Structures are given as C-alpha cells and as structure tokens.
Amino acid sequence: MTPSNDEPLITPLPASTPAPAVNAVELDQTATAGPTDLPKVGARYIWFMVLAQFGVFMAFITPLAISLSIRVAELAPGHDEVLGYITGAGALFVMLTAPFMGVWSDRTRTRFGRRRPFMVGGMVVGVVSLVVMALAPSLFVLGLGWVLAQWGWGRCSAICRSRPPIACPSPSAARSPGSRASRPRSPRCSASS
Known part of the structure; x- marks a missing residue:
C-alpha cells in the first residue's frame, strides 16, 4: 500500500512521559537484597578464582x-604484517563464536554443571593449541x-569472569575477581551452576 499525497511519510513520536522519581534509600536497599539461600563463599574460593x-x-x-x-619472524622473515593477520583472525573468530558458545553453555545441563565442561574443554583446546603453535x-x-x-x-576467561556473580551472594561477589555486583541474579542460582 502506498501513501497518498496528504498522508505524512513519517509519523510523529508520542510525547515522552517523565521518569518516576526513585528514592535513593529504597534503591540501595533493593540493590543489596539478594537471594539468601546461596552458600557463603570463603577465601579459598576467591583465591582459587584469582589463581x-x-x-x-x-x-x-x-x-x-x-x-x-618470534614464531612469525622465524616462519616469515621480513613479513611482520602476518602477525596482525593472525591476531585479527583469532579475534574475529572469537567475536563471532562467543555469543553461540554463551547460549550453548546456558542451555547445557550436565552432572558437572553448565560451565565446567566448557571451562575444561577450553583449557584442553588452549593447551593443545599452544603446543601446535610451538611446533x-x-x-x-x-x-x-x-x-x-x-x-x-x-572460553576459560569468560567463565572465570562470569562465575563469581552467579555463584556468590552479593557481598561475596563484590569481593571476588572479575565480578559484576550490579548484575541481576536469578533467585534459583547456586554454587553448582
């Protein structure tokens, strides 16, 4: 259907409504209130995540x-631009596959949890790849x-960064490395996820 000459091509946006006023005390209380059924995380867990x-x-x-x-200089002397191509290809591959891996790990249900198989798998792929690069x-x-x-x-790094906010109650998550204390958590989260 084509518009007639008297119909505008662009419709005006509705007037915006002002944002409701928020009490800072109420906002602070709701931000610190978290699920209480999660276990308290000790220093051992936090040090494990740091290491x-x-x-x-x-x-x-x-x-x-x-x-x-060093390996690029050995295999292609005088062609330093190859280093940029290799690092760019790696970054592009990770950028394109990261969302799919995140969805896959979110939907995975194993007796080891959702993230552990991906962390172990990423570590194995990483170690084997370093050997491949050396040889x-x-x-x-x-x-x-x-x-x-x-x-x-x-994969390992992403899981290490996302694990503390999922597994820890709010006060512990704020102390753990790579945490995002403001990230919303489901009340059903547990340390085994």
Missing part, C-alpha cells in the same frame, strides 16, 4: 606478547593454532 584468572592470562598473554611474534611448520598452522588458543583460553 585461575592468573593462569588463564599467563597462558593467553605470553604467546601474544612474546612467542607469536607449527607453516604460517597457516601457526595461525590456526592461535585462533584455537584464543578461542579456548577465551
């Missing part, structure tokens, strides 16, 4: 900062190793 993040970043940053550039005979294999390493360690 897990440290290990993931050591496995992820060291190849990027040192090893990858790569060509730039293609080196690039493939980096893409898989970035994907595997990225």
Whole structure:
C-alpha cells in the first residue's frame, strides 16, 4: 500500500512521559537484597578464582606478547604484517563464536554443571593449541593454532569472569575477581551452576 499525497511519510513520536522519581534509600536497599539461600563463599574460593584468572592470562598473554611474534619472524622473515593477520583472525573468530558458545553453555545441563565442561574443554583446546603453535611448520598452522588458543583460553576467561556473580551472594561477589555486583541474579542460582 502506498501513501497518498496528504498522508505524512513519517509519523510523529508520542510525547515522552517523565521518569518516576526513585528514592535513593529504597534503591540501595533493593540493590543489596539478594537471594539468601546461596552458600557463603570463603577465601579459598576467591583465591582459587584469582589463581585461575592468573593462569588463564599467563597462558593467553605470553604467546601474544612474546612467542607469536618470534614464531612469525622465524616462519616469515621480513613479513611482520602476518602477525596482525593472525591476531585479527583469532579475534574475529572469537567475536563471532562467543555469543553461540554463551547460549550453548546456558542451555547445557550436565552432572558437572553448565560451565565446567566448557571451562575444561577450553583449557584442553588452549593447551593443545599452544603446543601446535610451538611446533607449527607453516604460517597457516601457526595461525590456526592461535585462533584455537584464543578461542579456548577465551572460553576459560569468560567463565572465570562470569562465575563469581552467579555463584556468590552479593557481598561475596563484590569481593571476588572479575565480578559484576550490579548484575541481576536469578533467585534459583547456586554454587553448582
């Protein structure tokens, strides 16, 4: 159906209504109120998360900062632009697959929980990929190793960052590494998710 000459092509937006006033005290009380059936998380859990993040970043940053550039210089002397292509391919692959992996892990139900299989799988892929990168005979294999390493360690890192707000009650989540204390949590969350 085509508009006639007297009908406007663009319809005006309705007038916006002012936002309701919010009492800061009520807002603070609702923000700190969280599910009470979750277990209190101790220092051991928090230190485990700190060490897990440290290990993931050591496995992820060291190849990027040192090893990858050395291997590119060995396999393609004088072609430093290849390093950018390899790191860009890894970032593009992770960017495109991360939403699908997140949905998949949200829908996964195993006796090990929703996230643990993805964390262990990411760690295995990351370790194997680092070995592939170290032994790569060509730039293609080196690039493939980096893409898989970035994907595997990225899975581990994402799960380490998202686990504390899901598993911890509000006061503990605020102290744990990588937490987002303002992230809404379902009242049915538990430490085993």
